[in-house]
Amino acid sequence: MIRLLISTAAYLVANAVGLFVATLLLDGFRIDPLSFVVAVALFSAVQAVLSPLITKITFKNFPQLMGGIALVTIFIVLFITASIMPGMEIGGIANWLAATLLVWLGSLIATILLPIYVFKQLRERKRQDG
Known part of the structure; x- marks a missing residue:
């Protein structure tokens, strides 16, 4: 159960990092501060459902695209999230493409670094206390 909670937290934080990086680096990409938490939760939920x-579908019909499936998924999830969230705006086609890449890259880096640094320290503290 603890592992599921840690995995879920890491997933949410990774997506939050990816979306935050896009808001920092792209002029037209905007998420209202009050909407950010909801946007991250919605983005993560839609991604969790649509990714598999x-x-x-890609593996069955277009196996050549398997290498870029994460980018395709993020593009679609960004589209759905931006359509539903009134406080989220992505901008023109260049921003859509750049946001897809930045959210993917930010999430990827956070997914790699979070378990190594943050969650490893939490486990070590738990072992010391317990």
């Missing part, structure tokens, strides 16, 4: 579905 898109992977299965």
Whole structure:
């Protein structure tokens, strides 16, 4: 149960980092501060649901695209999230493409670094206390 909570927290934080990086680096990409938490939760939920579905469809029909499936998924999830969230605006086509890449890259880096540094320290503290 603890592992599931840690995994979920890491997933949410990784997506938050990715979206935050896009808001910092792209002029037209904007998420209202009050909407940010909801946007991250919605983005993560839609991604969790669509990712296996898109992977299965791609593997079956377009196996050549399997290497870029994460980028395709993030593009679609950004589209859905921006459509639903009134406080989120992405901008023109260049921003859509750049946001897809930045959210993917930010999430990827956070997904790699969080378990190494943050969660490792939490486990070590738990062992010392327990």
